[in-house]
Amino acid sequence: MNMLRVLVHGASGRMGQSLLRLSAEQPDQYQVVAAVTRRTPSPRVVDGVPHFAASELAGVPAFDVAIDFSLPDGFDPILALCVERGVPLVSGTTGISAAQIEAVGQAAARIPVVWATNFSLGVAVLAELVERAAAALPGWDVDVVESHHVHKKDAPSGTALTLGEAAGSAGAPVHYASLRAGDIVGEHTVQFAGLGERVELIHRATHRDVFARGALHAARKLAGRPAGRYRVRDLLD
Missing domain, CATH: 3.40.50.720 (NAD(P)-binding Rossmann-like Domain)
Structure with a gap:
């Protein structure tokens, strides 16, 4: 077609x-x-x-x-x-x-x-990477930090919750933090923290x-x- x-x-x-x-x-x-x-x-x-x-x-x-x-x-x-x-x-x-x-x-x-809560192709890839990381790092602390423009009312964002579901797929509890500032289109960080090390997976959207x-x-x-x-x-x- x-x-x-x-x-x-x-x-x-x-x-x-x-x-x-x-x-x-x-x-x-x-x-x-x-x-x-x-x-x-x-x-x-x-x-x-x-x-x-x-x-x-x-x-x-x-x-x-x-x-x-x-x-x-x-x-x-x-x-x-x-x-x-x-x-x-x-x-x-x-x-x-x-x-x-x-x-x-x-x-x-x-x-x-x-x-879907987010149609960014980069976020789709991020969710898959987060799921893989969660499976490979059981027992690590998991945090999802998201930033958006000041007019966004829902917090955590729908994308953050979707990423949290992927991050929690291995059973670890997920914590969320939300920031509202300026005209930020959308930034999402998923952090896995272990003893003496941490892994951060980040997506930043610069245009809607x-x-x-x-x-x-x-x-x-x-x-x-x-x-x-x-x-x-x-x-x-």
Whole structure:
């Protein structure tokens, strides 16, 4: 599949705007056939991309994959639409409930789905390295330190919790520390400390586009896969 027809759900947000811009920069790879926003859009077509209100979701044209960065109350409709049409869903919507996470698992029996707290390809690799380190260093102290901009409200970040799950896979308790300062896009350090030595695994994001690029990469890799729930690291190659 060369040209991927994409629906961008949550198109008015920062991630949605990045997805629209980066897709337009790769017209031989991606065609955004619908940009869905919370409110009725005006104008209806922007740079050749048709815009729809969330209430009009059922009427969007055919697409190969949906990329969702919306709000928790918009998550259920896009998941239901993808299941109904039998197409993959890539979602980075945060703050969804336990019931919604369970619905992702149920949908994965019918369509390919990836829901992740972070779509950076570097963070996907970091999580794998952290898991390997945890297995190799049982009994070491584990700390996850994350830094973000002053406007980020959740702490620890979703990415930090995901890394903590990987770090705790060998059974060690994980401690978290969160910093909020300036305009930091995102920094995550996972530290393993033993007697007389420590190992630090670090990822720094310097531009938010890394998350949109990762979501587009995941969308391309997810298209054509069998039904199932995937992680970003399952889609690296």
